[in-house]
Amino acid sequence: xxxxxxxxxxxxxxxxxxxxxxxxxxxxxxxxxxxxxxxxxxxxxxxxxxxxxxxxxxxxxxxxxxxxxxxxxxxxxxxxxxxxxxxxxxxxxxxxxxxxxxxxxxxxxxxxxxxxxxxxxxxxxxxxxxxxxxxxxxxxxxxxxxxxxxxxxxxxxxxxxxxxxxxxxxxxxxxxxxxxxxxxxxxxxxxxxxxx
Ligand SMILES: [Zn+2]
Ligand SMILES: [Zn+2]
Numbered sequence: 001x002x003x004x005x006x007x008x009x010x011x012x013x014x015x016x017x018x019x020x021x022x023x024x025x026x027x028x029x030x031x032x033x034x035x036x037x038x039x040x041x042x043x044x045x046x047x048x049x050x051x052x053x054x055x056x057x058x059x060x061x062x063x064x065x066x067x068x069x070x071x072x073x074x075x076x077x078x079x080x081x082x083x084x085x086x087x088x089x090x091x092x093x094x095x096x097x098x099x100x101x102x103x104x105x106x107x108x109x110x111x112x113x114x115x116x117x118x119x120x121x122x123x124x125x126x127x128x129x130x131x132x133x134x135x136x137x138x139x140x141x142x143x144x145x146x147x148x149x150x151x152x153x154x155x156x157x158x159x160x161x162x163x164x165x166x167x168x169x170x171x172x173x174x175x176x177x178x179x180x181x182x183x184x185x186x187x188x189x190x191x192x193x194x195x196x
Contacts, residue, residue: 001151002157006107009052012040054108055142072113081115086123095128095152098161102129106146110179141143 016023017036020043028036045049057069072078083104093100100123105112107120132148133159135141 003146003153006053006146010044016040050109050111052109057105057108057113059143068107077115078113080090081118081121084115085118085121088118089123092123093125093128093156094122095124095131095149095156097156098125098127100124104132104145104149106149122149138171 014025014028017032017040018028020036020039021028023032041052057072079135085103086100089100091100092098099144102124104122104124105120106122107118109120111117124161132145132152133141134148135144138144
């Protein structure tokens with residue numbers, strides 16, 4: 001399956017913004033939109049810590065959720081999740097089909113970090129993992145990593161389907177060969193029978 005895009009974050013309606021700002025919808029200003037949306041996000045986050053995509057674990061603290069990501073990577077919980085993801089992929093790298101040794105986070109929502117949602121966790125070999133994190137300091141690093149990951153997965157899947165086509169063609173060829181060998185056998189045996 002090609003890499004599915006993560007669903008977009010929810011956005012407030014004008015009515016919700018107007019309620020938060022205490023003004024009628026018709027008189028919402030640019031400032032109401034900006035500050036209203038900030039407040040709406042804070043309230044949504046309070047109601048549901050998993051409401052928004054967390055692009056990097058360091059961002060998690062922006063939502064009032066403190067976590068040292070390096071400590072997390074040393075935790076027993078993460079080791080368990082990592083092992084589970086690698087095992088369920090038979091240790092195959094999603095990017096190249098090599099041996100996966102790393103698990104990449106597309107999303108650092110609390111539910112992913114506590115192991116309730118493994119879908120955004122992608123098994124990768126160290127080369128593929130390094131390749132997608134090549135531009136980690138860029139402002140759009142997360143988007144770049146997502147695009148690179150999608151491209152690697154698409155290439156790997158094309159390779160697998162080519163391989164499948166080759167295997168199917170090979171199997172058909174062998175079957176045909178067997179059939180002609182068999183029919184030769186049949187005709188020779190019937191010829192033998194006839195001659196007897
Ligand atoms: Zn790989
Ligand atoms: Zn990663």
